[in-house]
Amino acid sequence: MRSPVFKPRFLFYDFAVRGPKSTQTVSWSSGTGVIDSATFTVDGRRYELELRGSVLKKGWLREDEMVVWPRTRYLKARERRSREG
Numbered sequence: 001m002r003s004p005v006f007k008p009r010f011l012f013y014d015f016a017v018r019g020p021k022s023t024q025t026v027s028w029s030s031g032t033g034v035i036d037s038a039t040f041t042v043d044g045r046r047y048e049l050e051l052r053g054s055v056l057k058k059g060w061l062r063e064d065e066m067v068v069w070p071r072t073r074y075l076k077a078r079e080r081r082s083r084e085g
Contacts, residue, residue, distance in 0.1 A: 010029055010030060011030040012027065012028075013027065013028045013029070014026070015027075015049065017042050017047075019042035019043035019045075020043060021043045022043055026040040026049055039071065046071035046072075047069065047071055048067075048069055048070075048071055048074040049068050050067040050068075051065075054067045055077045055078045056077065
């Protein structure tokens with residue numbers, strides 16, 4: 001769900017994440033201007049949520065795109081991306 005814009009133009013997003021054994025809310029904010037992933041755990045497994053930008057591709061993600069992946073795969077992709085420059 002998309003939340004209203006807060007001063008100074010922060011965008012807050014809350015996502016309901018469900019696993020077989022649990023449900024939780026994952027929050028992401030554009031607040032500080034640093035576009036980074038949000039780490040969360042569901043049923044003991046760690047994941048990364050990316051909005052706006054992703055190590056998956058160069059450039060910005062579209063407004064209707066997000067990337068969710070297992071944390072170990074995310075870390076490997078981020079390392080590969082940093083070596084590429």
